[in-house]
Amino acid sequence: MKRSLAELEALVRSRICKVCTERTVTGECGLEEPDFCALFYLFPQVARAIDSVESDDINDYVAAIRRSVCTMCAEQAPDGSCETRQQVRCALDAYLLLVVDAIEEATGKVFNRQSLGLTAGPTLRERPELRF
Numbered sequence: 001m002k003r004s005l006a007e008l009e010a011l012v013r014s015r016i017c018k019v020c021t022e023r024t025v026t027g028e029c030g031l032e033e034p035d036f037c038a039l040f041y042l043f044p045q046v047a048r049a050i051d052s053v054e055s056d057d058i059n060d061y062v063a064a065i066r067r068s069v070c071t072m073c074a075e076q077a078p079d080g081s082c083e084t085r086q087q088v089r090c091a092l093d094a095y096l097l098l099v100v101d102a103i104e105e106a107t108g109k110v111f112n113r114q115s116l117g118l119t120a121g122p123t124l125r126e127r128p129e130l131r132f
């Protein structure tokens with residue numbers, strides 16, 4: 001199944017925003033600057049980072065995000081730390097498993113959901129065909 005980047009972003013928005021703690025009761029993003037939600041303002045990098053991983057360990061996805069997204073994010077400090085992440089206010093970090101799930105599912109990968117967790121993440125069975 002082929003998905004454009006815009007379609008992938010729309011799908012991820014529909015999955016993540018509705019469960020995000022930043023969302024207001026009226027259904028809008030409660031961030032002071034919604035355009036700077038790290039998940040979406042760096043979405044092309046997020047999608048590529050996830051696409052670059054083929055692993056059954058969610059930590060491999062975390063490493064790819066740290067390497068390809070966090071290094072481009074204005075929130076990351078020179079020492080690699082991130083106050084936003086530490087305060088659980090980065091939607092990308094907080095919902096990474098759901099983000100990976102949504103993107104992999106949309107691009108044709110199939111998960112083994114028997115052992116989702118920090119050290120035993122999704123099992124990928126097919127490579128996606130992304131158009132970006």
Ligand code: SF4
Nearest residue numbers: 017020022029037091
């Ligand atoms: S912080 Fe990001 S994920 Fe959360 S509601 Fe706002 S745009 Fe959606």
Ligand code: SF4
Nearest residue numbers: 070073075076082090
């Ligand atoms: S964890 Fe921090 S540096 Fe990484 S994307 Fe989120 S806000 Fe940016």
